[in-house]
Amino acid sequence: MGRPFRLRRSKIHGTGVVATRTIRAGRRIIEYIGERITHKEAERRYSVKAKDDSHTFLFTISSRHVIDAGVGGNVARFINHSCDPNCEAVIERGRVFIETVRAIAPDEELAYDYNIGREDNDPPNVEKIFGCHCGSKKCRGTMITPLDDD
Secondary structure (H helix, E strand, O other), X not given: OOOOEEEEEOOOOOEEEEEOOOEOOOOEEEEEOOEEEEHHHHHHHOOOOOXXXXXXXXXXXXXXXXXXXXXXXXXXXXXXXXXXXXXXXXXXXXXXXEEEOOOEOOOOXXXXXXXXXXXXXXXXXXXXXXXXXXXXXXXXXXXXXXXXXX
């Protein structure tokens, strides 16, 4: 029957992944793969990247390692961010799986919340750099994880 999704131009950003048929809630649909590297190597590789460039295929899997889907990655790297996602990323034993959190209709774009963390050396406009374009009613305007309201 094949995969229940395909690549297509996204309404959110660039290329996206859309369902080709109904996908039930709770289904593991794809593993996010790529080269496993240290955070130090990721910083070295992307140090030449402009500070206002939010495009990334890096996925943090632990305090020591990230997956760089720009090297050896698959279509999972094109699943966009949404503040009201229909999928979630699940990390198990250093592997990342994308799973549905609700049923997804045919032609609906797959998306999960990137929950990009803040770094000490972030520029003051980091929320704008990682601006969100998901268009949901719950959109917080950024892919950056919200600060706790403690």
